[in-house]
Amino acid sequence: MTLKSLLLASGALLTGTAASAGGYQVTLAGQKNNGMGGVGVGLSLDQAAMFYNPGALTMVKDRGVQVGVNATMARQAFRSQYGGAQRELKNNIVTPFNLYAGFGSEDRKFAAGIAVYTPFGNKVEYADGWEGRYSLTGIDLKSIYVQPTVSYAVTDKLSVGAGMVILAYGAVNLQRDIPVEGAAGSGPAHVELDGKATTKLGFNAGIYFKPTEKLSIGASYRSKIDAKVEGGDVKFTNVPTSLGSRFTATEFDATLPLPATTSLGIGFMPNENLTLGFDVNYVEWSKYKILQFDFRGNNGAGGLVSPSGQVGGSNISTSRREYEDAVTLRLGGQYLLTSGLTVRAGASYDFSPVKDGFVTPETPDADRIGLTLGASYKFGNFGVDVSGQFIDLKKRTQTEADLVANNTADRVAGTYKTRVLIPGIGLNYTF
Amino acid sequence: MYTLLKRTAPALALLGLGLAGCQPELDAPGADKGSADFSRYIAVGNSLTAGYGDNGLYLEGQLASYPNLLAEQFKTVGGGDFAQPLFNQPNQENGSGYLRLTGFTATGNPITANVTTNLAVRAITPQALYTRYDAPVNNLGVPGIKLADIQTPGYGSQVGNAYFERITPAANPLQTYFQRVKAEAATATFFTCWLGNNDVLGYATAGGALGPTAITRTDTFQLKANRIINVLTANGAKGVVATIPNVTNVPFFTTVRVAAIKATFKASNQALSLYIQTSAGVREATDADLLTLTSSSVIGTATSGNPFPVGAGISPTAANPLPSQFVLDASEQTLVRDATTAYNTALTAKANEKGLAVFDANAFFARIAATGIVSDAVNNTAAFISGNLFSLDGVHPTPRGYAVIANEMISAINSKYGSSLSQVNPNNYRGVRFP
Numbered sequence: 001m002t003l004k005s006l007l008l009a010s011g012a013l014l015t016g017t018a019a020s021a022g023g024y025q026v027t028l029a030g031q032k033n034n035g036m037g038g039v040g041v042g043l044s045l046d047q048a049a050m051f052y053n054p055g056a057l058t059m060v061k062d063r064g065v066q067v068g069v070n071a072t073m074a075r076q077a078f079r080s081q082y083g084g085a086q087r088e089l090k091n092n093i094v095t096p097f098n099l100y101a102g103f104g105s106e107d108r109k110f111a112a113g114i115a116v117y118t119p120f121g122n123k124v125e126y127a128d129g130w131e132g133r134y135s136l137t138g139i140d141l142k143s144i145y146v147q148p149t150v151s152y153a154v155t156d157k158l159s160v161g162a163g164m165v166i167l168a169y170g171a172v173n174l175q176r177d178i179p180v181e182g183a184a185g186s187g188p189a190h191v192e193l194d195g196k197a198t199t200k201l202g203f204n205a206g207i208y209f210k211p212t213e214k215l216s217i218g219a220s221y222r223s224k225i226d227a228k229v230e231g232g233d234v235k236f237t238n239v240p241t242s243l244g245s246r247f248t249a250t251e252f253d254a255t256l257p258l259p260a261t262t263s264l265g266i267g268f269m270p271n272e273n274l275t276l277g278f279d280v281n282y283v284e285w286s287k288y289k290i291l292q293f294d295f296r297g298n299n300g301a302g303g304l305v306s307p308s309g310q311v312g313g314s315n316i317s318t319s320r321r322e323y324e325d326a327v328t329l330r331l332g333g334q335y336l337l338t339s340g341l342t343v344r345a346g347a348s349y350d351f352s353p354v355k356d357g358f359v360t361p362e363t364p365d366a367d368r369i370g371l372t373l374g375a376s377y378k379f380g381n382f383g384v385d386v387s388g389q390f391i392d393l394k395k396r397t398q399t400e401a402d403l404v405a406n407n408t409a410d411r412v413a414g415t416y417k418t419r420v421l422i423p424g425i426g427l428n429y430t431f
Numbered sequence: 432m433y434t435l436l437k438r439t440a441p442a443l444a445l446l447g448l449g450l451a452g453c454q455p456e457l458d459a460p461g462a463d464k465g466s467a468d469f470s471r472y473i474a475v476g477n478s479l480t481a482g483y484g485d486n487g488l489y490l491e492g493q494l495a496s497y498p499n500l501l502a503e504q505f506k507t508v509g510g511g512d513f514a515q516p517l518f519n520q521p522n523q524e525n526g527s528g529y530l531r532l533t534g535f536t537a538t539g540n541p542i543t544a545n546v547t548t549n550l551a552v553r554a555i556t557p558q559a560l561y562t563r564y565d566a567p568v569n570n571l572g573v574p575g576i577k578l579a580d581i582q583t584p585g586y587g588s589q590v591g592n593a594y595f596e597r598i599t600p601a602a603n604p605l606q607t608y609f610q611r612v613k614a615e616a617a618t619a620t621f622f623t624c625w626l627g628n629n630d631v632l633g634y635a636t637a638g639g640a641l642g643p644t645a646i647t648r649t650d651t652f653q654l655k656a657n658r659i660i661n662v663l664t665a666n667g668a669k670g671v672v673a674t675i676p677n678v679t680n681v682p683f684f685t686t687v688r689v690a691a692i693k694a695t696f697k698a699s700n701q702a703l704s705l706y707i708q709t710s711a712g713v714r715e716a717t718d719a720d721l722l723t724l725t726s727s728s729v730i731g732t733a734t735s736g737n738p739f740p741v742g743a744g745i746s747p748t749a750a751n752p753l754p755s756q757f758v759l760d761a762s763e764q765t766l767v768r769d770a771t772t773a774y775n776t777a778l779t780a781k782a783n784e785k786g787l788a789v790f791d792a793n794a795f796f797a798r799i800a801a802t803g804i805v806s807d808a809v810n811n812t813a814a815f816i817s818g819n820l821f822s823l824d825g826v827h828p829t830p831r832g833y834a835v836i837a838n839e840m841i842s843a844i845n846s847k848y849g850s851s852l853s854q855v856n857p858n859n860y861r862g863v864r865f866p
Contacts, residue, residue: 075454080807083853086457131856135808179809179819181861240865242534395457400805409805417455 022326022350023259023285024122024141024363028096031068031426034387035374036332037346039277041265042218044208045334046428047100050115050149053220053265054161055206057151058111063103068385068426070096074124074418076364080131081399081413090125098426108153115147115163119222120258124362132412133177133188136361143197143227143258144169147204162205170197170227172256174362178247178312182240189239191311193252193293195232200225216267224260224287229253234295234311245302246313249295257287272336277346279330285323285353293317319360319410326353332372344374344387357402364416366396385426393418462507465850467669468620469505472513473569474498475612475663476625476673479836480572481594482515484822484829487529487546488574488594490518495830495860498570498623500837504852505621516564516598523551523562530823532816533866540727541816543823557590561597568598571612577629578655579647581608613662622663622670623840625792627652627778628678631770635678636826638723639710639763640756646770653777660781669848671840672782672789674775676796679764682815683825684721685800692722692730696743703743705730706750707758713747719761724815724825726757788847790840804835806857811835819862830860 030048033040040052044059047066072094078087102113125138146168151161171194178189206220234249265279294316296309309315332346348370359365374387393416400413474480474496481488482496493499493515502513518526528550530543551562573595576586584607585591587599599606616622630647637645663670678684689705693716696703705716716722722730730742730753737751744750759767775793782789796813798804799820803812811832812818815825820832828836834857841852 073453077455077457079457079460080856081854082807082856083460084856086459088454131807131858134858179858179862181864183864183866242532242866390453400807404805409810410808412807415457417457419453419455421453 022283022328022368023288023323023353023365024120025283026096026118026121027281027328028070028072028389028422028424029098029117029119031066031098031385031387031424032334032344032374032376033332034068034070034389034422034424035344035346035372035385036277036334037330037348037370037372038328039265039279039330039332039346041206041220041263041279042208042216042267043265043275043277044216045275047102047113047115048098050100050102050113050147050163051098051117051119051204052263053206053208053218054149054151054163054204055159055208055220056218057102057113057149057161058104058108058153058159059208059210060102060104060111062430064428064430065101066099066426066428068098068424070387070422070424072096072420072422074420076416076418078130078132078364079415082131084131087127087130090127092123092125094121094123096121102149110153111151111161113149115145115149117145117147118143119145122363124364126361131414132361134179135176135411137175137177137190138173139175139362140171140173141256142169142171143167149204157210159208160206161208162203165202165204165222165225167197167200167202167225167227167258170229171195172197172229172232172254178236178239180240180243182238187238190237191247192235192237193232193254194235195229195252195254197227197229200227214269216269218265218267220263222261224284225258227256227258229255234297236299236301239301241301245306246310248298248300248302248306248308248310249315250297250299251295253294253296254292256291259284259287274333274335276333277331279328281328281330283326283328283353286325288321288323288353291319291321320358320406320408321360322355322358323353324355326351334374340378342376342378344372344376346372348372357398357406358408359396359398359416360411364393364396364418366394366416366418368393381430383428383430385428387424387426389420389422389424391420391422393420460853461851462853463849463851464508465845465848467844467848467850469508469510471511471569471619472498472502472505472621472623473615473619474501474572474623475659476572476623477576477629478572478574478827479628480570480623480625481574482572482833483574484824484827485529485531486822486824486827487525487527488518489526489529489546490524492529492830493517493526495833496570496572497833497837497840498572500834500855501623501840502569504837504841504855508850508852513569514567515570516568518551518562520551520562522549525549526551527559527561532823532863541823558593560589560593563597563601565601569615571598571608571615573608575629576608576626577633577647578627578652578659579630581612581626581655581659583607587611609659609662612659616663616668617666619663619666619668622668623673624660624663624670625673625790626659627656627675627774630774631675631767632678632826635759635763635767636683636723638756638758639760639766640754643766646766649770649773649777652774656774656777657781660785660787664785664787670787671843672778672787673840674778674789674791674793675771676792677768677771678826679721679759679767680796680800680813681826682813682818682821683724684759685813686724686815686825687722687727687730689716689718689720689722692716692742695731702745704745705742706744706747706752707742707760708752708755709758709760709762710755713750713752715747716753716758717761719764721759721764722753723757723759726753729753729757788843790843792836792839795836795839799835806835809858811857811862816863823863829862831857831862834860
């Protein structure tokens with residue numbers, strides 16, 4: 001299977017929703033890990049080590065192929081500062097996936113593999129006519145990383161690994177209503193930005209140390225990639241004709257940072273049936289200062305003499321983000337119940353990178369608590385992993401006065417509360 | 432596989448339960464009437480209270496009048512029905528007629544046209560009279576009324592104010608506005624009172640050309656203000672008194688700028704400048720002079736027998752000065768400002784004496800003019816057309832403008848009476864409609 005056909009085959013299976021971790025990060029890279037609160041940096045559970053800690057890959061017992069898919073179901077309640085009925089999202093299910101193939105040398109000195117996963121993504125679709133419609137009506141942000149990986153065991157206790165991270169596919173679709181009024185009964189004026197990111201490279205490196213049978217320690221670093229859209233499409237609908245000269249853009253450029261993540265993890269194996277893990281992730285969200293769109297092109301709506309690249313009378317749109325670096329704490333364990341069945345549980349606490357008064361409809365973020373369950377059953381060389389995550393975001397309120405004070409009045413005043421449920425299933429074949 | 436299903440069934444069942452219980456619920460904000468009683472609300476006022484906009488009174492504006500928006504919120508805490516003298520007969524929804532935007536000129540100036548179909552005009556002599564509304568009304572907003580007019584007999588007759596005439600009992604055409612309010616106040620439990628704007632507005636929009644007598648004397652204003660507030664509170668009703676905004680903040684005076692006109696003249700001939708007619712003679716205009724919105728249609732037009740287009744000149748004696756009714760010059764602005772300040776002192780003092788809530792419309796409109804007001808990602812300003820808040824006449828608000836006014840009144844009510852009324856969402860009400 002070529003990489004390209006692989007990507008095409010998985011075209012329907014993309015990315016996360018209201019993200020499963022802070023900001024627009026999605027941490028659903030391994031089905032076993034998903035059941036254990038997302039730990040994995042200090043462990044060598046399976047081929048997903050390529051994501052969590054490439055250094056641990058040589059320590060993975062078997063060579064194998066595995067695929068996993070998750071169904072992210074976000075449910076949100078929003079109440080406007082101005083009262084009115086509770087708003088709820090349109091119910092979308094999005095399906096972040098992961099795919100790994102890895103093999104090691106007989107002497108277990110070397111291992112290599114390829115990983116495909118979706119570390120960032122976000123899909124939110126608001127109800128028609130909701131209060132924040134002039135900020136956002138919907139976003140669909142997708143990314144697929146492809147990561148060829150190698151790992152080398154320096155000693156039988158210490159190994160290192162690295163992968164070249166390729167942003168193989170990135171796409172964004174962002175839509176909102178425009179606050180101008182047309183003739184009575186005409187639908188809302190609307191703009192849609194749709195673009196694909198250019199291919200970019202980064203890396204993922206890790207080190208793994210297992211001094212005893214009962215303890216392992218790992219560290220990994222995944223570099224930042226700036227997802228860059230050049231020449232994305234700008235489409236207007238329902239803009240009043242008399243305002244055509246203020247809405248002439250046909251193309252946009254934008255850059256979205258996919259931030260670097262540094263992780264530390266510890267694994268405890270008090271007996272051969274029990275594994276416990278504790279991870280800390282540090283995501284450099286502070287690189288996300290503003291979201292800027294540059295507009296160009298001329299659709300002719302304003303006649304021959306009108307200025308090019310206009311969206312609402314301006315050829316640039318900037319919006320303050322001012323994210324802060326954020327930490328996630330994770331704790332999880334698994335227990336081998338019978339020779340075939342393993343059960344898992346875990347929890348995570350995710351500090352939001354979004355400051356008070358900066359919450360946007362596209363990532364209605366807040367500190368989040370995650371609770372996870374999982375199980376695996378192995379028959380022969382085949383295994384099935386199931387996982388379930390329940391993520392509860394804290395209730396978060398911002399008033400119009402907060403927004404004006406923060407110069408963030410391009411978003412909506414009110415209270416958000418979100419919960420996400422993510423069941424997932426994986427299949428693996430080891431040899 | 433069977434074992435797997437058996438073993439994981441509880442977890443899967445838990446997932447199913449989890450999804451069902453996943454949808455969060457946020458409690459609706461509580462609503463409490465505090466110490467006020469909104470069961471019968473009446474609105475006393477002028478065009479602003481009637482929902483006038485785009486230089487006319489028509490059904491869409493009436494439905495978005497601030498009293499109607501307030502009444503909707505009052506209903507959540509025991510408020511009763513709120514009747515307005517709507518132009519709701521079939522094919523009469525355009526009421527008095529109004530201005531609509533038809534497009535922009537090549538230089539970006541708005542083009543407007545009068546809506547003349549589906550009017551509610553029932554007679555054209557002795558003046559345009561509108562379809563009568565004889566059912567009871569809670570909204571007593573009468574476009575054009577001055578506080579000085581409230582005790583004028585015949586103001587509601589066919590030769591008086593056509594908007595008052597249509598709600599004045601046909602059998603009693605000499606009933607004054609004051610008498611009508613007194614009758615309505617007898618059963619009212621809550622009121623808003625926003626009168627007095629026209630006591631200075633007419634002078635201002637005519638560029639001061641009517642002379643200082645067009646401004647109601649302060650002693651007259653105070654006398655009438657006291658009388659109407661006394662009668663509104665005579666039965667213990669609570670309410671809101673609104674102050675008078677300084678009209679020089681509205682787009683009618685801030686859209687056509689002296690500097691811009693001068694620049695246009697100089698672009699054609701460096702020697703030209705803008706000259707204006709004032710009560711003290713002809714002089715060059717300064718940035719302190721305000722030009723009316725209506726001046727844009729005369730400035731630069733040709734006058735037969737004068738080599739200069741209207742407004743242009745090279746000296747006070749070699750000019751075609753802009754007539755006085757299009758300019759509110761600095762000294763005229765002082766008269767307007769002083770009258771507004773005196774009126775507001777009188778209104779505030781009386782409201783405080785009666786323990787009423789005060790909506791300081793003057794401070795609010797000044798703030799709108801300085802910083803605008805944001806509503807859910809929409810920046811609303813006092814700019815003409817693009818600012819969303821002022822209608823095409825440059826003086827009266829749009830439905831969006833009336834919504835933000837209603838919100839300010841709700842804030843004043845909540846803080847005075849300890850109520851917790853929700854505000855309305857301004858974005859549910861339109862700004863200017865574009866073709």
